[in-house]
Structures are given as C-alpha cells and as structure tokens.
Amino acid sequence: MSDEIIVVEQLHKYFGSVQAVKGVDFRVKRGEVVLIVGPSGSGKSTVLRCINHLEVPTSGAVYIDGVHLEDKKTNINEVRAEVGMVFQQFNLFPHLTVLQNVSIAQEKVRKRSKDEAEEIAMEQLQRVGIPEKAGAYPRQLSGGQQQRVAIARSLAMQPKIMLFDEPTSALDPEMIKEVLDVMLDLAKAGMTMVVVTHEMGFARAAADRVVFMDDGQIIEVGPPEQIFGKPQHERTQLFLSKILAH
Amino acid sequence: MAGPEIQIPDVSWRDNWREFPWWLVAILGFLVVMAILVFTNENIREAFLFIIPGIRLTLYITLAGFALALVLGLLAGLGRISSNALVRNIAITYVEFIRGVPTLVLILTLAFVLVPAISNGMGIDNRNVSIELRAILSLAIIYGAFLAEIFRAGIESISKGQMEAARSLGMNYRQSMQFIILPQAIRNISPALGNDFIAMLKDSSLASVLAVRELTQRARLYAGSTFRFPESYLVLTFCYLTMTIALSLLLRWYEQRLGKDSR
Numbered sequence: 001m002s003d004e005i006i007v008v009e010q011l012h013k014y015f016g017s018v019q020a021v022k023g024v025d026f027r028v029k030r031g032e033v034v035l036i037v038g039p040s041g042s043g044k045s046t047v048l049r050c051i052n053h054l055e056v057p058t059s060g061a062v063y064i065d066g067v068h069l070e071d072k073k074t075n076i077n078e079v080r081a082e083v084g085m086v087f088q089q090f091n092l093f094p095h096l097t098v099l100q101n102v103s104i105a106q107e108k109v110r111k112r113s114k115d116e117a118e119e120i121a122m123e124q125l126q127r128v129g130i131p132e133k134a135g136a137y138p139r140q141l142s143g144g145q146q147q148r149v150a151i152a153r154s155l156a157m158q159p160k161i162m163l164f165d166e167p168t169s170a171l172d173p174e175m176i177k178e179v180l181d182v183m184l185d186l187a188k189a190g191m192t193m194v195v196v197t198h199e200m201g202f203a204r205a206a207a208d209r210v211v212f213m214d215d216g217q218i219i220e221v222g223p224p225e226q227i228f229g230k231p232q233h234e235r236t237q238l239f240l241s242k243i244l245a246h
Numbered sequence: 247m248a249g250p251e252i253q254i255p256d257v258s259w260r261d262n263w264r265e266f267p268w269w270l271v272a273i274l275g276f277l278v279v280m281a282i283l284v285f286t287n288e289n290i291r292e293a294f295l296f297i298i299p300g301i302r303l304t305l306y307i308t309l310a311g312f313a314l315a316l317v318l319g320l321l322a323g324l325g326r327i328s329s330n331a332l333v334r335n336i337a338i339t340y341v342e343f344i345r346g347v348p349t350l351v352l353i354l355t356l357a358f359v360l361v362p363a364i365s366n367g368m369g370i371d372n373r374n375v376s377i378e379l380r381a382i383l384s385l386a387i388i389y390g391a392f393l394a395e396i397f398r399a400g401i402e403s404i405s406k407g408q409m410e411a412a413r414s415l416g417m418n419y420r421q422s423m424q425f426i427i428l429p430q431a432i433r434n435i436s437p438a439l440g441n442d443f444i445a446m447l448k449d450s451s452l453a454s455v456l457a458v459r460e461l462t463q464r465a466r467l468y469a470g471s472t473f474r475f476p477e478s479y480l481v482l483t484f485c486y487l488t489m490t491i492a493l494s495l496l497l498r499w500y501e502q503r504l505g506k507d508s509r
Contacts, residue, residue: 087410
C-alpha cells in the first residue's frame, strides 16, 4: 500500500466553456495536513470536490488509497464513506435531530445497528464538545455548533481522510475558534486532512504544507512559514498582501 | 423640548372589521340554510336522502385514486429529474400528454380505450373490469401527472447541499432521496398535495359519465326521474361544498402550524 493516500494527476475541469482547473498535480501522504489557499475562483474548491467525486473531472485522474475514482467499476459510495467532507454551509439535515444527523449514514452505509450508531454518535459529539445538543434540531444551534455537528457527522463514519471546504467562512467571528479548535485536535490525532481556508493561525499551527492556487493552477507549494513568511512567487505575494491587509 | 404630540388613531376595530373572514360567514350561511331546508322541506329532504348514499363511492374513488396518484406522481416526478434521458422523456411525455387533454375527455378515453386495451393485453375480459375501478384508474393517471410536477418542484426546492452532504457520507442516490431529500420535500409540498386532494374530490364527480353511482350520478338520476332539478342540484352542491370547505379549513390550520414549526 502506497504511503500517498490522495493522488491527483493532471486534473482538468471545465464548467461549460470556463476552465476552472488547469492541470493540477497534487499528492497527500497519510496523516498529512494540507491547506489549499488562493483567491476566489482559483479552482481550490473544485479540486477538493473532485477528491470525493462530487465534481467529475473533465480529464485527469484521482486515486484515493490506490482506488481510481473515475474508473466505472469503482463503487464511489464505498470510497466516499472513507472520505469525510465538511461544507462551508454545514449542510446538516434540518428534519433530523443532531443525534440522527450523526447516526443516519452509519446505519444506512456502515450497516451499524441503531444502538451502536448512536453510541458512536455520542462519542463524536463528545469529541466536538456538544453532547448536550444531541436531541436538538439544527435550526436551534448556532453556526459554530452546527459546523461542529457536521464534523462529528463525518467523523462518525471513521473516515481515512477529512476534507474541509472553507469550514469557517460562513461563521460569525466569535464562533471561528471553536471550530478551528476541533480541527486542530483532529490534526494532532493524525487525521489526513485537506483544508480550503484562509485561516493563517490554523495554517501555522497545524499545516504540514500549504498549496497556493490561482487561476486553476498550483502556483506554489511549501511549509506554512515559507508560503506566508517569504513567498517565492509574485502572485502569492500579491494575494497575501491583500488578505493580510485587513 | 417636547416633540409634537402624535395622535395614534384607534383603528383596531376597523382593521378587525376589514380582516374578518366574511367570505366564510357567507359560505357557512349557505350551508346552514341548506341544512335547515333538509330538515324542514319535504322535497329537499327526499332529494338529500336519495343522493347522500353516493358519498360512500365518492370518498372511495377519491381516496383510492389519490393513493394511486401519489405513487404514480412520485415515480413520474423522480423520472422527470432523472439523469437517464429515456426515463426522463417517458416521464415528460406522460405529464405533458395528460396536461394537454381535458379531464373529462381523459376519463372517457382512459376508461373506454386504455383500460380495455390493457385488460385485453393481460387476457382479462374487460367487461369484468368494474366501472368504479376504471374511474379510480383514470383519476389516478390524470392526477399522477399533476402530482408529478408538485413532487418535482418539491425535490428541486431542497438545496443542492443536502444531496451533496448525503452523498459525501457514502449514501447512494436512492438512500439520499429516501432519507434526506424526500422527507423535507414532502413536508414542503404537503399543502399543495392537500389542495390537489380537494381538487380530486371535486373531479370525482366526472366519474358520473361512466355511470358510477357516486353523488353526482345519483343527483342526475334523481333529477331525471322526478324533474326536481333545483332540489337535486342544490343538494348536490351542498354535499360537495360541505366537504371541500371542511377540508380546506383543515388545510389552512395545518399550513399555519407548519409555518410556526419551521420558525
């Protein structure tokens, strides 16, 4: 088994006539925490969404733990069960309680019994710090709490990889920390993570590598100190000067 | 310095007057007058007693037809949004065909052309297919097409993120629909489904052209044999209006409760 759990090769993605991703090569090792940063429209979310096949690449290949996602014989549902995804808009299921949100996929996909699924769900809610909200409905929670439930929902599947698509962008400032703390714990526990975010603090504390994307291409890759401290590329410098300005 | 004194006019009684459901008073007034006449007027009572047993068939046809229409509508609604071009086109053909032909014409065509064709194909003598069953199947096929559009709209009203979240957890398309999308969609469209149920209750009167002895057919029979046309059709109107007003009030109450819940 290869040490590289995510392999993206020559990824191209068109939306109609617009090319969002222009030949991206990208590898992530087991246990690595990789950040993708870049201006909006740079294709970073599209790359992330190709990793669990929510977007189908126009050309190129994605391998998860050696499994080729674009192969017609691949059971994509089996792969997705191993790849957790956290969305900017949380996407909790509003008609289900927090506990049901975290246990439904365990029951339907992992075929766990209701009792077992709920036990694991409670463990994960404990881990993200809101076991007392198990019986609440998503609309009764704050944004930060909802996002933590969404993380627990993915973790309950015991995935090998966690993908985060701007997990704090829709949050009020005072709620960002509680979500980042959960992600930081996860990174320390050795989870393989790919995170699209602009959170510098998280990058410095947890990231092994930072990937800077612009205009559908990877411009620069390096450890956080290098990318944020002394970026080599002009476009990286320009982007950083903009986001650090405020 | 004191600001100018503002007189707040007391218009609450006027608002109440304007917002009061006078329409309901008028309709309930008609129903009460009719109910009194049923008790006091000999001819009207006789008409009522002849017509009212038809309510059993009216309700039976409506309930059975609607249950079948729900199944057909859900299947056609899912077909409408299928990524499979063949399935999608079959569903659209069904919906557009039905929507393009008047209900009365469809009932005649379905009952006397389609049902015999199918029963012959299955090797059943079509004289053994009762007119009640033909009425139920016809109404189900017609309303299935209307419900299909409601189901489609309901499914499309759920944000794309819900399907993505379900799929990203490894649930397949069917599981995601069944456990995540449809429960939310059906809740959203339940008032529209209720409206179509009321519409179907009214359209079940068209089964009278197949000689099904439901309310309308009994009223026609009574009017034809006694020549008491006003009594017959006033009683018939009274029967339908009682049911539809009761159902639509129930629906309004349910909608209000639904609105409060989601807040």
